[in-house]
Amino acid sequence: MLQQVAILGSTGSIGTQALKIIQQFPDRFSVCALATGSNITLLEEQIRNFKPEIVSVFNEDQAVTLRRRVADLPVKVLTGAKGLVELSAWPGVDVVIVAVVGFSGVMPTLSAIRAGKKVALANKETLVVAGEIVMAEARRHNTVILPIDSEHSAIFQCFHAGGSGELKRVILTASGGPFLGKKREELAAVTPEQALRHPNWRMGPRISIDSATLMNKGFEVIEACRLFALETSQVQVVIHPESIVHSMVEFIDGSIVAQLGLPDMLLPIQYALSYPQRWPNPFPRFDWDRNHTLHFYPAAKGEYPCLDLAYQALQVGGTLPAVLNGADEIAVRSFLEGRITLMQIPALLAEVMSRHEVIQHPSLEDIVEADCWARKETERII
Ligand SMILES: NC(=O)c1ccc[n+]([C@@H]2O[C@H](COP(=O)([O-])OP(=O)(O)OC[C@H]3O[C@@H](n4cnc5c(N)ncnc54)[C@H](OP(=O)(O)O)[C@@H]3O)[C@@H](O)[C@H]2O)c1
Structure with missing residues (x-):
């Protein structure tokens, strides 16, 4: 039909x-x-x-x-x-x-x-x-x-390998963005053009900047917890610069199931539309006739401040994740307009979060209000 x-x-x-x-x-x-x-x-x-x-x-x-x-x-x-x-x-x-x-x-x-x-x-x-x-x-x-998010599509696909009571944790992969391995001093003068140039993905401006700060990965941690009813401790982020393994699921017996593919959103979009079926397509495929090396590094606590802020927002809950998102929307726009530097984003978000009086079990109206407050507060601090 x-x-x-x-x-x-x-x-x-x-x-x-x-x-x-x-x-x-x-x-x-x-x-x-x-x-x-x-x-x-x-x-x-x-x-x-x-x-x-x-x-x-x-x-x-x-x-x-x-x-x-x-x-x-x-x-x-x-x-x-x-x-x-x-x-x-x-x-x-x-x-x-x-x-x-x-x-x-x-x-x-x-x-x-x-x-x-x-x-x-x-x-x-x-x-x-x-x-x-x-x-x-x-x-x-x-x-x-x-x-549709490739990581969540991957997790969703990996879940099919075990029962819900058999899940240990999910491992979200992160490319690390365009500045992976760069020192903080090197990032001081980064331009919007450099930050928008993601090594693996072509995306809209907001998500590209969020990928450069790893805020995007932080949002994905929250997204995974909400979508799949996971505890914060069940989501681990791993840096994987090649973006071939889109995410993994570890089961209670230690078995880890991964979903792989080229870094291309066409496949997760198609899967969301074809589910529960799979349909053939003419999109480029991973080439197994070539040598490949895939890398995985732990995302150490303290190394990616925006990721830490997302875990904090998730743990506190209530209106805090909405405040983090509202503040980030303004911070990203301000960076693209040349009003703040990339390195100022995490400090700005942390400041707005610290000023917010969290409402637990918020209504939709509380969330709308928290979002408006966060935008105004971020503008005021800038
Ligand atoms: N791009 C990716 O690869 C990717 C991957 C995973 C998840 N996502 C998520 O997907 C979403 C879209 O990302 P994107 O990269 O596609 O963004 P994008 O390229 O910036 O596109 C945003 C789209 O939303 C429209 N839009 C913006 N504000 C609107 C409003 N108030 N009412 C109606 N339409 C509005 C824009 O219209 P105009 O063109 O008229 O401005 C545009 O069509 C984001 O939440 C992102 O995190 C994206």
Whole structure:
């Protein structure tokens, strides 16, 4: 049966790759809905190619312009945060791919879950800031959340090798980003261009900078705990510069199961869409006719301050992970604008976290408020 897909963030790195997968499988998927922030030039191209029934543009002026440009087509154009939420629950949609960046993923993900849609989740921030609420809603509505993040897709695949009571821990691999092995002094004058140049992955700006500070890995630790109901002590990070082993699961008998593949998001996106099946594809494969050497190093405590902050936020819980994410969104933007250095990011995040009065068992409103507070506080300190 043809599945109707909605892509939130269709003009981004994950969104455009998701459209490539859909093009590979025209008998299985059709695009019903697309949403973006403001890039209406690419969105118009996507509308003309994929003929969605409905689209949403966050920026209201751009939505008005787009309505004029696509007046010859039977497509409905929504706008704003409300538009994104409405589109996520659109009646014709079967699967919602959440590939927007940052806090903006929370409300549409909840909307899709409450409408009973299957959710393919790339937006890790949703689980970082509101993971407990989101997972509880998914259980209540019997909704499946399938991970797109390559590490979580790997863990999800490795889990199939044992029962839930047989798990010892998961080992999240981290490439270490573009500055692996560099001394703190060498990082003092790093430019945004250097920080954006990830050695293995082509990604959007926020996640690229978060990969350079290892904040991204910290968020993935929180994401793993929320998604798979793990204790903090059950998630260990290991540096693996080649990004071939996407993550591993260790079982109680000492057996370790790993998932390998080229560093390419097409495979985890496809798996989230094909699960529980696997489908053939023409994507490049790992070449076993060549020699390879893979390296693994422990991610020592104290060496990666952003990773330590994420463990701290996870352990304290409540509104603290939302504060960490909100502060990081502002810190990353400020670094890209040249207002702070890369090395100032962890100290800034630690300062904002230390000023926050944590609310335990927060409501969604508490989380929204904590996020707003963290953004303002970070701006104020900068
Ligand atoms: N890229 C990867 O390889 C990768 C891997 C694992 C996980 N992820 C996660 O996937 C998510 C997306 O990452 P990305 O690298 O694809 O980001 P990206 O390239 O920056 O793309 C972000 C997308 O979200 C849209 N967007 C931003 N704010 C929006 C809003 N308020 N309403 C509607 N749409 C909005 C953008 O639209 P405009 O183009 O109009 O701005 C764009 O389509 C992030 O949470 C990231 O952590 C990414």
